[in-house]
Amino acid sequence: MTRTLLKFMACFVCMLCWVGVVHAAGVAIVLSERSPGYTEAAEAVVAELARGGVARSDIVQVSAMDLNNADVAGTAAPKVFVTLGAESLQRLLSLEPRAAVVAALIPRSGFERVVREWGRKASTPVTALYLDQPFGRQLDLLRLALPDARRVGVIWGPESMVQQSALVAAGQARGMTVSSGAVALNGSLFAGLKAALDDADVLLAVADSQVFNSGTVANILLATYRARIPVLAFSPAYVKAGALLSLHTAPDQIGVQAAGIVRSILLGGAVPAAQYPLDFRVSVNVHVARSLGLTLDEATLSDRLHRMERRP
Secondary structure (H helix, E strand, O other): OOHHHHHHHHHHHHHHHHHHHHHHOOEEEEEOOOOHHHHHHHHHHHHHHHHOOOOHHHEEEEEHHHOOHHHHHOOOOOOEEEEEOHHHHHHHHHOOOOOEEEEEEEOHHHHHHHHHHHOOOOOOOEEEEEOOOOHHHHHHHHHHHOOOOOEEEEEEOOOHHHHHHHHHHHHHOOOOEEEEEEOOOOOOHHHHHHHHHOOOOEEEOOOOOOOOOOOOHHHHHHHHHHOOOOEEEOOHHHHHHOOOEEEEOOHHHHHHHHHHHHHHHHOOOOOOOOEOOOOOEEEEOHHHHHHOOOOOOHHHHHHHHHHHHHOO
16 A cells, blocks of 8 residues: 555545544534634633533534535534634535524624625524624723723724714713714725824724724824824734723633533523623733823723623
């Protein structure tokens, strides 16, 4: 038997074993990619489910590109799918799963776009654990960190624009107004940024890939720094790049909450409505704060914000 044939047979056996594991699993975690954030969230899902009594052998992790129809719609398909990221959700829904789907590590606007493009099927219950934070929580953090800020600048993109009314309402409830700029699909960022910053006390970064991406973030942060307008971002990476603050939920926190949703479904509970993260963290760029004449402590801000949410 040639070495080539032996390699082929070994690969074939591995493939059969992989398919068998997917089919035998009660929970399948589908990753958009094998980056640290996704793997950290996946490991947190597994660990939390195991703590809740689900056997680790009943949980499998797969890449979105490796999914096929038999894994998703076969008679021995998993009882619950957990997708991490937009790509894995798109891939899974394209295969028409029959089991419940819990989408995580995806912003609300991205989740709603994917579901809208797919066309929701009654036979596939889909819910989400959003990656982004509720606007009320973000504005409460701004009031704690920047009590004099009253006018909040926002740059809306094609996906995030549908959330504008929700932010305006949250702002009105807190005595704050919204200064909006917009960026059309494949449009110029400059006009939207200028409109958002006019008379703004702070810029609130809302997740939208048309607005905030690797090609635009540096320019946005440079413009706000020159204008001495602080930025509340949705990622600690942006704080390292020059934003004053970020309010975010870490991948391990997302994983723990997603596992709670999955466990409830496995126990016979109804698939819940989409929800925001319960836990969160605050990051502060002390150098930017100092340049703005501010003294901020992320632990103190996080503790005060958590206590505000626990208040009856």
